[in-house]
Amino acid sequence: MAFKQHHAWFLVPSWGHITSANALISRMLQLNPDLVVTVVHHAMTFEKAEADIAQYEDIPQDRIRIVGVGDAEVAKLEGTKFMIVAFKQLCDGWLSTLEGLVEDGAKWPKPTALMNDQFGANLVLPDAKKIVGPSCKTFMHWTPSATSFYSFLAPGKLGGFADYEETVENYLKDDELRKGRERSEILEEVCKAKNGTDGLNGTVCKVPGRPDMYDYEREASNGPSPQGLAHMLCTMVDLAKSTDGVICASSEAIEGEALKTCSEFQKIYGVGLSVAPRGWSTGLTVKDDTIRTFLDKFEHNSVLYISFGSMFFPTTEPTHVTAFLETLEATSFPFIFGLGGRLATGTLESSLIDRINASGKGLIHNAWVDQQAILQHDAVGWFLTHGGWNSIAESLIAGVPMMVWPLAQSDQALNGALLSTGEKRLGFEFLQIRQGAAQGKAMRTGQPINGDLESVKEEFEDVFTKARGVEGERIRENVEALAVELRKERDGRADSVIKELAFV
Template sequence: MPSRHILTLLGPAWGHVLPYIHLTTRMLASDPELVITIVQHNVFVPRMFKELDSCSYDTSRLKIEGVGDKDLAVSLETIPLTMRELTAGWLSILAKSVIGGTAWPKPNTLHMDFSGGGLIIKESRALLGPEGKVLLWCSTGVAVCMDHFSEFDHAKTAREIYADEGRRAGRTMDEIIADVFCAGNGSDKLDGRILEIAGGLKIYDHEHIAQGAGSPRRLAAVLTAAQELAQLSDGFFCPTSNALEPVSVPYARDYYKQRGKELFLVGPQMHDDEWEAPAAGSGPKDERIKQFLEDANKKYGPKSVLYISFGSVFFPLETPHLVEMLIEVLLGLESVVPFVFVVAGVMASLPKETIDRIHASGRGIVCTDWVDQKAILKSGSIGWFLTHGGYNSLTESLSQGIPLIFWPVGAEQALNAAMFSTGPRPIGIELFQIRAGTQLGPSLRPEAPKITGTAEDAKIEFQQAFRDLKGPRGATLKQNAVRIAELWREERIDGEPVQEIARLTRF
């Protein structure tokens, strides 16, 4: 009979789900007496099983409990309903689980995704009882974890403002919370103050949140609730390690130790196949993509292709003219950079005439359906990844030693871009002229130009970035990316993440 049971709430976002799935298989391998139950919305459950189908694990020790309407369409508009169905289902399953049974014991520990967990943390704590533990799953680097969930208390700040009629200025509590979240500096207004991230990077407050995908206000309620989850939890676990965050990791360990919080840094979590050398005949199954990559290899050499994707959700909705300028630059470069542009996210689209122009040029290919990103990155054809800076994309790229060009558009992406294009081991180039909204303004980083956000200045920056990637700067970034890939493989076998996973299963 199993002696330990982890009950997990995962948010309705694939970038949060995917690394946890692979962490789950490693936790089960680490502790033969452990069982795990994952609660997720039914719209994601089939995709989870598909990912698990090719994984090696003890299927008798993992349950996936689906809740909610399986036919619900995935879109920005349905996220609130998805979250309500998910959290209601979670509380029902938790209430039954704490009774325990003859087969599986009641949960010892709750793993709660920051996206959703904060909305029902008090009820979950009450059901679990005083002896149970709660850990916050933060599917990003530890610098972002600290910045988003531990540095400020947006709800407390909002309450203080609301209690003062003059500062309230006729706003509702929800409006004040959104203003506090968007300021991200401990107040409800941007005022140019300097923020220090994880003991290293310094940025202006207006640089904190990218706005290319639209106003960040819609994230305010969930992420403010996540701060309450952080306060009421026993600690945090993140898919990162010292190899990627050599400055942030030691700082974070001391930071959370002083606050009496546990911290588990389990390393990047991906399918076992991603860590192995490409097998003969492997690569993307899509014949169109496969042929394009083969042709590019013959004509321009290996690792000559630029891969472009803004992920499964995001896209630069506020700056479509800059996307058009990027394409114009790519089609006009004297030193050709062939490219694959994936436009399949919830927000993503390109005009038909633009797609036709790309295909007619012979320099690029546009994919409007889902692609196997991991297979493309592992094909040996990709030299660079132009990305929004989502953490999954970042780690999938670096696992293959591929450096990045960052075009952040929302969520934590601005911090990822800033953190990983600077520091002792930079692995990418951050674009500045693609900024939008209140993020337009000066930057503290010495390499930043005067930021205007105009198409003409973006054109100059794009052209310089593509020159850099073929010059000494690009060579250094590639060397750093390859080194991180090597370190991750070493860590995965007998490094600190192995010990951290073992410790996590026992907590």
């Protein structure tokens, strides 16, 4: 068969990016029988990515080719060095793969579209474009929320930093503003602030479809700032400006206003929530015997599931985690806590874990868990999350309301505001756990963010009480109604957008 469209994907070794892309790829292959897809992964995640795509039984496996590049052993390098080495290997392997795809006599047609991960793809995009030629379209794959994307595309005066270069140059030209700093130092601070200045100062930021907020309300400071943050953010902004469009894994049912506003700056393809078919199902079985036995003994919607994701944990104030667990115990709120993340290992005292596990009211699990199956269990009624978009998507599809504890300088605090504000709230957010520059009076509540342990404990108790009261039930009704709308959107509007992309 002579295929007509060929998409080549560049994906970094981040599990959330991989699963989101796989869900989209599978649907595009279903909608366009003339499409073939090549996906380039680093060897560190190659086997997991291959296993994930294999679950899509409805797609023809002979129309997707998964390529592993680099050396999986780099994961053993200390600190963040492994990511630097791995990224270099990924980029080299990506360009080498593209060269093979355009050779005469290749099995499939030359790529008609390059699908670029939001992280780092811009660094090799010029070379990639030279290889595939000017007729090949280029897209950016954005896995977080449209609300967070707005903060990248909007100018500084509106709460974004699309004009970061202009801001930096203004500081360099004014000795009083420059204060003897090098360009790289100014750039780092401008990118962290994302408000048109070099620091958080109470600038009022616009959030489409949600109440305005001060710049520091978008931050959390509950985890280490990633090295090279400015460089990472700048490459994302530059990539968005260099592509033919941005594929956003978001939903009009959740972020209609944000998607509309972003389209004023950039061509946006809102493809709906990109979750695997099992995440859209109901009644998945929890296969882990310990977890299943624990959950089975509790009533409908009574258990809180806790996970801070694969890459995050509240490391700056570990006393907050202890206070959080003690408050759950004191309020008799049953919970299961998954500690499978990279930063979670060894963070809790073994005596605390033993005491909680022996109580029968809580379960701390020191390994990866099947999050989708847990969210679909009848006993699970709430999900405490760091606010990563993939976790939020899985929870909303399952009809489970959330509590958001944002950690990093990313989209997490914005996602918390997205869920906890608006006419139909979808969850609660914790404000008092925020540290450093993230503290101050919250515009959207009028209350101060203190960050001290006593305020943190009071907020924990307040949220846990509300979650199991009238306010929590109203939020649950909103989430359950939204889950129905998300399914309708998946089979309607979102499919029409995906089909348009599939034929590029």
